[in-house]
Amino acid sequence: MTSTGRTRHTPTGPAPSFPTGPAPSRAARRTVAAAVAAAMLAALGAACSGKANDGSGSTAGDGVKMGPGVTADKIRVGIATDLTGVYAPLGKSLTQAQRMYFEEVNAAGGVCGRRIEPVVRDHGYDVQRAMAAYSEMQSSVVGIAQFIGSPMVTALKGRITSDKMFVLPNAWATTLLGNRYIQVTGTTYDIDMVNALDFLTKEKGIGKGAKIGHVYFEGDYGESALNGSKYAARRLGLTLVEQKIKASDNDMTAQVSAFKSAGVDAILMSAGPRQSASLAGVARAKGMTVPIVASNSGFSPQLLQTPAAPALLKDFYLASAGAPIGADLAPVRRLADAYGRKYPGQPRDNAVVNGYTNALIFTSALKKACQAKDLTREGVITAHRSGGVYDDGYGTPMEFGHYDRPATRKTYILRTDAKALGGLAVQRGAEESPEAKGYRVPAGG
Amino acid sequence: MSTFVELVVNGVSMGSVYALIALGFVIIFKATEVVNFAHASLLLAGGYVTAVLHDDLGFLLALGAGIAAAAGAGALVEVLVLRRARVENHAVLAIVTIGVDIVLTTELTRRIGTEVLSLGDPWRDRIVTVAGVSVAETRIAALVTATVLITAFLLAFRHTSWGVAMRAAAEDGETAALMGVRLTRVSLGAWALAGALAAVAALFLTVFPTPGLDRGTSFAAMKAFPAAILGGSTPPPARSPAA
Numbered sequence: 001m002t003s004t005g006r007t008r009h010t011p012t013g014p015a016p017s018f019p020t021g022p023a024p025s026r027a028a029r030r031t032v033a034a035a036v037a038a039a040m041l042a043a044l045g046a047a048c049s050g051k052a053n054d055g056s057g058s059t060a061g062d063g064v065k066m067g068p069g070v071t072a073d074k075i076r077v078g079i080a081t082d083l084t085g086v087y088a089p090l091g092k093s094l095t096q097a098q099r100m101y102f103e104e105v106n107a108a109g110g111v112c113g114r115r116i117e118p119v120v121r122d123h124g125y126d127v128q129r130a131m132a133a134y135s136e137m138q139s140s141v142v143g144i145a146q147f148i149g150s151p152m153v154t155a156l157k158g159r160i161t162s163d164k165m166f167v168l169p170n171a172w173a174t175t176l177l178g179n180r181y182i183q184v185t186g187t188t189y190d191i192d193m194v195n196a197l198d199f200l201t202k203e204k205g206i207g208k209g210a211k212i213g214h215v216y217f218e219g220d221y222g223e224s225a226l227n228g229s230k231y232a233a234r235r236l237g238l239t240l241v242e243q244k245i246k247a248s249d250n251d252m253t254a255q256v257s258a259f260k261s262a263g264v265d266a267i268l269m270s271a272g273p274r275q276s277a278s279l280a281g282v283a284r285a286k287g288m289t290v291p292i293v294a295s296n297s298g299f300s301p302q303l304l305q306t307p308a309a310p311a312l313l314k315d316f317y318l319a320s321a322g323a324p325i326g327a328d329l330a331p332v333r334r335l336a337d338a339y340g341r342k343y344p345g346q347p348r349d350n351a352v353v354n355g356y357t358n359a360l361i362f363t364s365a366l367k368k369a370c371q372a373k374d375l376t377r378e379g380v381i382t383a384h385r386s387g388g389v390y391d392d393g394y395g396t397p398m399e400f401g402h403y404d405r406p407a408t409r410k411t412y413i414l415r416t417d418a419k420a421l422g423g424l425a426v427q428r429g430a431e432e433s434p435e436a437k438g439y440r441v442p443a444g445g
Numbered sequence: 446m447s448t449f450v451e452l453v454v455n456g457v458s459m460g461s462v463y464a465l466i467a468l469g470f471v472i473i474f475k476a477t478e479v480v481n482f483a484h485a486s487l488l489l490a491g492g493y494v495t496a497v498l499h500d501d502l503g504f505l506l507a508l509g510a511g512i513a514a515a516a517g518a519g520a521l522v523e524v525l526v527l528r529r530a531r532v533e534n535h536a537v538l539a540i541v542t543i544g545v546d547i548v549l550t551t552e553l554t555r556r557i558g559t560e561v562l563s564l565g566d567p568w569r570d571r572i573v574t575v576a577g578v579s580v581a582e583t584r585i586a587a588l589v590t591a592t593v594l595i596t597a598f599l600l601a602f603r604h605t606s607w608g609v610a611m612r613a614a615a616e617d618g619e620t621a622a623l624m625g626v627r628l629t630r631v632s633l634g635a636w637a638l639a640g641a642l643a644a645v646a647a648l649f650l651t652v653f654p655t656p657g658l659d660r661g662t663s664f665a666a667m668k669a670f671p672a673a674i675l676g677g678s679t680p681p682p683a684r685s686p687a688a
Contacts, residue, residue, distance in 0.1 A: 084551075086661055089559035248664065250655040253455050253581070257448045274561075277656035285570045285653075286579055306561045307569060308656045347559060 064112060067376030069142035075114045075366060075375070077102070078121070078141035080133050082148045085125030086247070086272070089300060093347065094146050094170060094355030095120060097335075100342050101359040111363060112370035123148070127155050138163055143380060145362040146170055146355060150220040153182065154444070164377040166365065166384060168358045172296070172321075173220035174227065175444030178404045181381055185358055186321025186396055188406045189221060189295050190228025191436050193268060195411035196293040196319040197232040198433030200266050204291050208237035213264035215243045215255050215279060217271050225270035225295050227442065235435050245271060252279040260288060269294040276316075277308035284311040296320035299416070301349050301423035309418070317427060318414040323395030325353050326421035331393045336421055349422045357394045364390070395430065404443040409436045447577040458584040461591035463669040465646040468595065469639030470673035475615035476635035478535045483522060483542040484643060484670075485663035486549035491515030491644025492564065492651055492658045493553055499565030507565065512644040518549070519640025523633050554660040562651075562658040570653045587649040594645065598638075607634065 059065050060072045069076040079098060082091040102116045110116060119141050121133035130152035137144075138159070143166030147153050150171035153160070160167050160181050167182045174188045187195075193214075200206040214229045216222030226242065233240045241262045243255040252275060259267060260283075267283070269276050269292055276298045283292070292315065299318050303309065323329055325336050325348050332353060339352050361384075368383035369375050384400055391397040398407035410430035417425040466488065473481045495511030502510065522545055527538055568582040602608040613621035614631045622628050643666070650665050651658040 084554070086664075088554075088660065092559065248668070250665065251455070251459070253654055254452055257451050261448050274656055274659070274661070277561075278654045281570050281656070282581075282654045285572045285581070300559075300561075302559055302561045303656055306657045307563050307653065311570070 062113065063373055064370060065374045065376050065379060067142065067379070068139055069377075070114070070375045073114055074117050075111060076117045076119050076141045077362065078119050078137045078144035079146045080121050080123055080130060080137075080144055080148065080152070081146055082125040083122040085123075087125050087148055089302065089347070089349075090170070090351045091122075091148055093349055093351035094148070094358075096343055096346065097339060097352045097355035098146055098359040100339060101356050101363070105363055111366045112375060116363070116366075118145075123152065125149055125152075127151055131155060134159065138165070141165075142366070142375065142377060143167065143362065145359050150176055154220065157182070157444075164381060166362070166377065166381045168362055170354065170358070171221070173224040173444075174442050175220050175224070177406065177441060178443035180385070180403055183361070183384065183400060183403070183407070185354075185361060185398065185407060187408055187411055188228075188441060189225040189270060190231070190441065191406055191409050191439065192295055192319035192321065192411045193225045193228035193270070194232040194436045194439055195409075195431065195433050196268060196317070196413065197229060197236060197238065198431075198435055199317070199319075199413045199428055200291060200293065201236055201238075203428065204266065206238070206265055209239070210265040211239045211241055211262055212266050212268060213241045213243065213255075213259040213262070214268040215245060215252065215271055215275065216268075217247055218244050219247075221295075221297065222270045225268070228439070229268055231439055232435050235438075245275065247272065250274050250278060253282050255279065256282040256286060256288065259283075260286060264290060266290050267292045269298050271295075271298055273298060273300040273303055277303045277306065277312060280311040280314070280316055281308045284314055289315065291315045291317065293317045293319055293413070296322070296350070299424070301347055304416070304418055304423045313416050313418055316416045318416075318424060319411050320350065320414055321396055321408060321411060321430075322350060322353055322357070323412060323430075324350050324414050324420070324422050324424040324426065326417075326424060327395060327426060329393070329395050332395065335394075347422075350424065353394060357392060357396070360392050360394075361390070361398075361400075364392070405441055408432075409439075411436070450578045451580060454578070454580050454588075455584055458580075458588040458591075461595070462587050462646050462649045463672055464595060465591050465642045465649075466666055466669035467673040468598065469642045469646075470670065472611075472635045472642075473639050474673075476611055477523075477527065477538075477632045478618075479527065479542065480535075480539040481542050481636075481639065482539060483546040483549060484639065485666035486546045486553065487515050487519050487640045488643035488647045488650075488666045489553045489658075489663040490518050490549060491640065492647030492662060493557065493562070495564050495644070495648060496562035496651075496658050499563075504565045504567055508644075508648060511647070512641045515640035515644035515647075516637040517640070519636035519638075519643075520633055523636040527632070527636075528629060550663055553663075557658070557660050560659065561656050564648055564651055564658060566648065566652045568652065581653055583649065583652040583654075587652075590645065590649070594642065607631075611635065 081095050082088055102118050106115050119137050123130035123133050134156050145168050147167050147169045150173040153169040154175055165181055169176055172188050176182055176184050216226050241264055276294050280292055303312055323332055335356055336348055339348055365380050365384035369379045389397050389399055409432040412430050413428040414424040415427040469484055491511040494514040495507045498510050499507035526541055568586055571582045572579045573582055610626045610631050613626050614628055
């Protein structure tokens with residue numbers, strides 16, 4: 001098949017075939033009914049033609065094999081994000097950073113002579129909407145460079161595998177490991193907690209027999225983190241005091257009371273930014289001065305503009321695989337400047353680095369696939385999984401050859417700093433503790 | 446033991462804040478037989494106005510403005526939407542309030558963006574310690590305020606002509622109208638009052654130990670919904686012996 005034939009066949013999603021509605025004289029209700037029916041038909045049509053495309057890789061004039069989402073002049077890349085739900089601040093930074101990256105790539109000539117076209121869908125951190133968004137773009141994108149939420153990605157695992165969809169989730173639960181098509185970037189939450197306890201014992205004077213409090217969300221995120229803290233506590237001779245909370249719990253008074261009466265010497269925090277702010281605020285107000293280390297989702301720089309700021313600036317740390325946006329690395333500094341120019345007044349947080357570097361990882365797989373003249377989905381994932389250590393210069397070298405283990409076991413310990421860009425400065429550079437080295441990560445499969 | 450007392454005081458205090466929200470649901474339901482799904486966005490509106498104005502006006506005036514704004518928004522929904530709807534089935538109106546909620550929440554979250562806003566309350570993160578029991582001042586303030594407001598409401602419900610009109614409207618709207626009770630006024634008052642109570646609740650949902658008002662605050666408001674549904678189908682005070 002020629003490239004033009006291919007272009008005609010490639011579905012571009014339901015949007016173009018969406019009717020503008022029947023004659024205006026009809027009742028509004030009928031218009032709505034017709035539109036709904038048409039949308040369903042269009043979605044059905046897209047799904048059908050998508051299936052027809054999956055197996056049949058065509059070849060373009062330049063000899064590159066093409067699959068879904070790739071045409072002679074375009075590569076469509078999916079972004080399944082949260083722009084309206086609880087992680088909207090995160091989703092906004094990630095998506096803007098990725099758009100900026102793809103624009104830069106396109107300005108430099110694109111990939112394989114093709115422009116990259118991001119296809120952004122908002123799921124509002126809702127599993128059902130995420131599944132609908134996935135179904136809608138499934139047949140028309142080559143892969144997904146941003147997928148927020150481990151519940152969403154976990155729910156779609158089976159379809160991701162059968163569609164051979166290369167997915168970069170913005171979630172770090174261990175349940176996402178063990179799938180060839182899903183690439184968790186950086187560490188997983190458990191590794192971060194193992195390294196956090198190493199930091200506490202080596203640099204914060206926490207010795208054998210000490211008690212460590214751990215507040216964690218129920219579900220994949222918190223329980224992944226708890227696995228790590230349990231393991232490291234056992235290895236280091238520490239006692240863990242667990243406090244499980246729900247995502248809707250915003251007041252950490254009860255947890256702090258429990259930690260205070262247990263007499264903990266440090267606190268681990270695997271929850272959201274609001275919970276961190278509450279925990280730090282209550283703990284410091286009650287005179288607890290123990291160090292607090294949060295998982296990488298447990299902080300946002302906006303908190304430093306609230307009354308919680310003084311508490312968050314006292315002995316509060318973040319365990320993260322990625323370098324912070326204020327890091328003293330030339331590529332990160334360039335990124336921070338470019339982002340600030342493109343989106344003036346927008347918060348520059350670590351999600352900017354995370355989104356941008358994930359887009360870079362995705363694009364480098366596309367480039368490798370282009371060299372192998374195979375831009376089918378299978379070709380892209382094969383390209384991604386080939387090769388040794390990946391290092392883009394943004395502070396987090398990773399290995400993508402295996403998928404049952406995290407891509408790295410090195411964690412940065414960041415400290416809150418009101419003067420630093422993004423509110424965080426590096427306290428301890430990326431390090432892999434002996435405990436993290438020996439830790440067996442339970443992969444989800 | 447002190448932990449137990451702390452938890453009880455905190456729990457009762459939070460419960461009283463949710464009671465303020467639930468009371469708003471119930472007032473509207475009793476006066477108009479509409480389940481108000483827009484309550485969470487009224488709460489967010491009140492909180493937002495307080496948060497934006499407290500730097501310029503000071504806390505108390507800003508809170509007053511927030512309460513007035515939420516009451517006004519509630520009254521506006523009543524005047525512009527409910528009063529004009531000529532439907533038999535109140536479930537339709539309930540669904541209309543979902544639409545109002547979506548519009549209001551979308552606009553407010555757009556304005557709030559990614560910020561976490563402080564309401565500028567005077568209690569900050571101070572904690573009172575009595576005999577080993579430490580409780581945040583905000584929790585005590587919440588408990589006192591909610592108690593005062595709820596008591597005032599119950600007294601008004603029982604003893605003022607407004608309260609009598611409201612009870613009559615709740616008992617049997619048609620008969621009340623024949624007896625000279627102006628149902629539109631009762632309904633308008635109910636929406637405004639519910640909005641005002643929601644704005645007060647917004648304050649205590651966002652003060653210490655929570656970091657402040659953000660786009661997620663309205664989710665917390667929905668926690669009071671089951672309370673209103675489970676406990677709210679009958680108003681507790683002053684039911685007439687004949688009923």
